[in-house]
Amino acid sequence: AVEQARRNAKAQGVNARFEVADALNLGSSTTYDTIVDSALFHIFDDRDRAAYVRSLYGATHPGSVVHVLALSDAGRGF
Template identity: 40%
Template sequence: MTHKIDWDDAYRQPQAPAWNIGAPQPEYAALIKQPDTVRDEVLDAGCGHAELSLALAARGHTVVGIDLSPTAIEAATAAATERGLTSATFAAADITELTGYDDRFSTIFDSGLLHALPDELRENYVRAMYRAAAPGATFYVLAFGAGAFADHEGPGPTQFTEDQIRETVSAAWQVDEIRPATLHANVGEMPGFLLTAHKPR
């Protein structure tokens, strides 16, 4: 099973990828300012250029950002150094086969990764995140909803219904809430969902 998109090539292009908006997704930017949303060590899954990781580190959290693209990880590491954010570290790895972090993270953020994975890798991914989660951990998933790309033809990100995203994540996690959300890209805004789940203690 392999990823169908060359993610590293996407980050090597002179123009930033459409999902790289130079800031955390606004849904998460608001969420991380709320009390008790972020606990202990954080995993930013599929971090890309890691604006979410950097925002969390700036708020005093310890964060590990992981992405398949070494180019993105290099850029994220340089940005953390430039901003003096020593509590954010980054690693290039396949998040769908992640090992070496068992029971570690109390908070996990997915900022548009789940919808980018091929169907056959999704269960591996949610189970890998469950392994990496500490007992009682919270998992946040921000993903495209049905109708996000009404005119799109050919392969592209998955557009989930509420039932589909619930079924996907509940293969490993206890789903607590799914609510409508807006995802931002440098080409506009798309409808989606923000799912919250937890790992039982």
């Protein structure tokens, strides 16, 4: 899927970088302008959700935008 996204971006002339990483430990050596979470947050339990939010915080900088797509608001914690 990531390779397909890279090909699609290149074909459309879009300057984008797609990465595969451990979402709970993104690190802070690289920060991103935009992060898109497509239906990931809701799969975590409370402990991992907190770790995920900390991980996102470490991978962003002032002015970054994080988009979180949740598939349902009916689940626990929404």
